Amino acid sequence: MHEVDLGLDTFGDVTIGEDGERVSDAQTIRDIVEQAVVADQVGLSFFGVGEHHRHEFAVSSPELVLAAAAARTDSIHLGTAVTVLSSDDPVRVYERFATLDALSHGRAEVILGRGSFIESFPLFGYDLKDYEVLFEERLDLFSQLLREQPVTWQGTTRAALAGADVYPKTEHGITAWVGVGGSPESVVRTARYGYGLMLAIIGGAASRFRPYVDLYHRSLDSFGRDPGLVGIHSPGHVADTDEQAWEELYPAMEANRNAIGAERGWPPYSRLQFQHDVGPEGAVYAGSPETVARKIAATVQTLGADRFDLKYANGTLSHGRMLRSIELYGTKVAPMVGELLAAS
Structure with missing residues (x-):
């Protein structure tokens, strides 16, 4: 039997309330903590919060949100999705996660990445021409910091360290992953440093990632x-029926895709594209508990994954609908996935 952990991810999408008005950033952040509490109550394995620096997303400091969640949860692991390491300092990243690990009694995880947006680079004074070297050097330094021993390191993008010791120390170390969008070079680098591989599958069939x-x-x-861990991050939404899930999710995804797509030259999102995305060959896991469970189980089998994280927050989807999705994901989808994998 292939066992898999089920988790959740959010980028802190600023939502539309039931009254049709835009929810404040502050309320969105408070809602995320409530969502983490429900995720813990229904027995899910992981809750991840992404880092962004733009108006569609409320969370620029995931560790603070996760610390609030740590104080109100008992078992669920808490981490990022992702930490933009290229525009951060590895020493500070380690210190923040070591602190989160203490507050959560060893439940902290970090997923490192370059992110899919570039706002953090000019915001913190980094040049995009250094995009590759920034990530390579910072990943190398962070890898040494995880050993929790004095570090001697030298690079071109930050000050050198000579026998530097960093605090606080953790009790059992920090679980670390690298988020990968699908380049072979990124996969090999992840393996070279011994990180878990978190595949961001946001388009197309999951099977095309088997070579990675x-x-x-x-x-x-x-x-x-x-041997390393393989995780999957994909968007989705769970409701009582397929039709309900699709009707709730499509307007929220359409608003989000079109806003970002206008900057990137994407064509307008359509119902036709959406129906492909929620189908067997698409990367959106939306529908009834049975529909979502079958699609997750098939993906886990295809890729031999150890964890599947559903990005449950999508565009303007309301807090109430997200809570219901989390509830169904934990109480209905997770047991069904386990049964399907056992039966196979």
Whole structure:
């Protein structure tokens, strides 16, 4: 039997309330904490909060939101989705997550990435021409910091360290992943440092990522690393029926895709595209509990994944609908996925 953990991710999308008005950033952040509490209550394994620096998303400091969630939850692991390491300082990232790990009694995880947006680079004074070297050097330094021993390090994008010790120390270390969008170079780098591989599958069939999973495992072996974990991050929404889930999700996704797409030159999002995305060959896991469970189980089997994180917050989807989605995901989808995997 292949067992899989089920988790949730949010970027802190600023939503529309039941009255049709835009919810404040402050209320959105408070709502995220409530969503984490419900996720813990229904027995889910992970709750991730992404970092962004734009008006569609309320969370620019995920660790603070996760610390608030840590104080109100008992079992669920808490982490990012993702931490934009390229425009942050690895020492401060380690310190913040070590602190979160203490507050949560060892439940902190970090998913490192370059992010899909670039606002943080000019905001914090970084040049986009250094995009690659910033991530490479910071990942290298962070890898050394995770050993929790004095670090001597030198690079080109920040001050050198000579025997620097960093605090606080954790009790059992921090679980760390790298979020990968699908480049072979990123997969090999993830394996070289021994991180878990978190695949962001936001378009197309999951099966096209199987070569990346195989490359990851081969690379781990070639580098002499221990076997690693494979995770999946994909958007979705759960409601009582397929039709209800699709009718609730489409307007929210359409608003979000079109707002971002206007900046990136994407064509307008359509019902036709949406129906493909929620189908067997699409990357959106939306529908009734049975529909979502079957699609997750098929993806887990195809990729041999250890964790599946549903990005449950999508555009302007309301807080109430997200809470219901979380409830169904934990109480209905998770048991069904376990049964389907056991039966296979």
